[in-house]
Amino acid sequence: MADYINTMIKPMLEGAQITILLFLIAILASIPLGFLLTLAAKSRIKPISWLAQTYIYLMRGTPLLLQLLFICFGLPLLPIIGDYLVLDRFVAACLGFILNYAAYFAEIFRGGLLAIDKGQYEASQVLGLNKWQTMTRIILPQMFRIALPAVSNESVTLVKDTALLYAVAVPELLHFAQTAVNRDFTIVPFFIAGIIYLIITLLLTILFKWLEKRFKFE
Structure with missing residues (x-):
């Protein structure tokens, strides 16, 4: 059994690298995009606010899987422009995750802004801070601190x-686990995949707990 597990570990760790790479790309791109969507949704320019809110509603209201399938297989079928929208599967997947999670982070940041007492704005005016200073020095630090657990x-x-x-059809961790299960007629690969996922999420949880303490959320 030990030898069998060793033969499976290497390809599954290669799949885990794809999983981690996608996560890093998606999280680093979707968080700032989500914040921009929050600002757009709160804009006083009605068309911009309406477009941002509609986008957030559509992305949160439809399954991520459907969005991935549309980007990977639907866009190339569009008339006239479809030939120019054929993307590498991994690139298409990254795009789908970024667009989807940006909408969720936008709602998280909106909730963070709503949680800030209006007295903070009034106090900033009393101190003589302009709108930019109020937002960057007072509001945003509090918003991110409030939103951090939800972001986690x-x-x-x-x-x-x-x-x-x-x-x-992107060869990530689950792909290699499923391939091993079909080939060897054993569920051991699923247990190994589950352990790898648990390790990744444990490390991520520890990181965010450290960030919460670092920013003195509690």
Whole structure:
């Protein structure tokens, strides 16, 4: 059994690298995009606010799997422009995750802004701070501190959602586990994949707990 596990570990760790790479790309791109969507949704320019809110509603209201399938297989079928929208599967998957999770982070940041007492704005005016100073020095630090636990939870969900890459034929961790199960007629690869996912989410949880303490959330 030990020899069998050793033969499986290498390809599954290679799949885990794809999982981690997708996570890093998605999280680093979707968080700032989500914040921009929050600002756009709160814009006083109605068309911009409406477009941002509609985008958030559509991305949160439809399954991530459907969005991935549309980007990977639907876009190339569009008339006239479809030939120019054929993307590498991994690139298409990254795009789908970024666009989807940006909408969720936008709602998290919106909740963080709503949680800030209006007295903070009034106090900033009393101190003579302009709108930019108020936002960057007073509001945003508090917003991120409030939103951090929710961002942590959403990040853990993102790690688990990377298993959806299997549906668009990107060889990630679950792909190698399923291949081993079909080949060897044993469920051991699923247990190994589960352990790897647990290790990744544990490390991520520890990181965010450290960040919460670092920013003195409690």
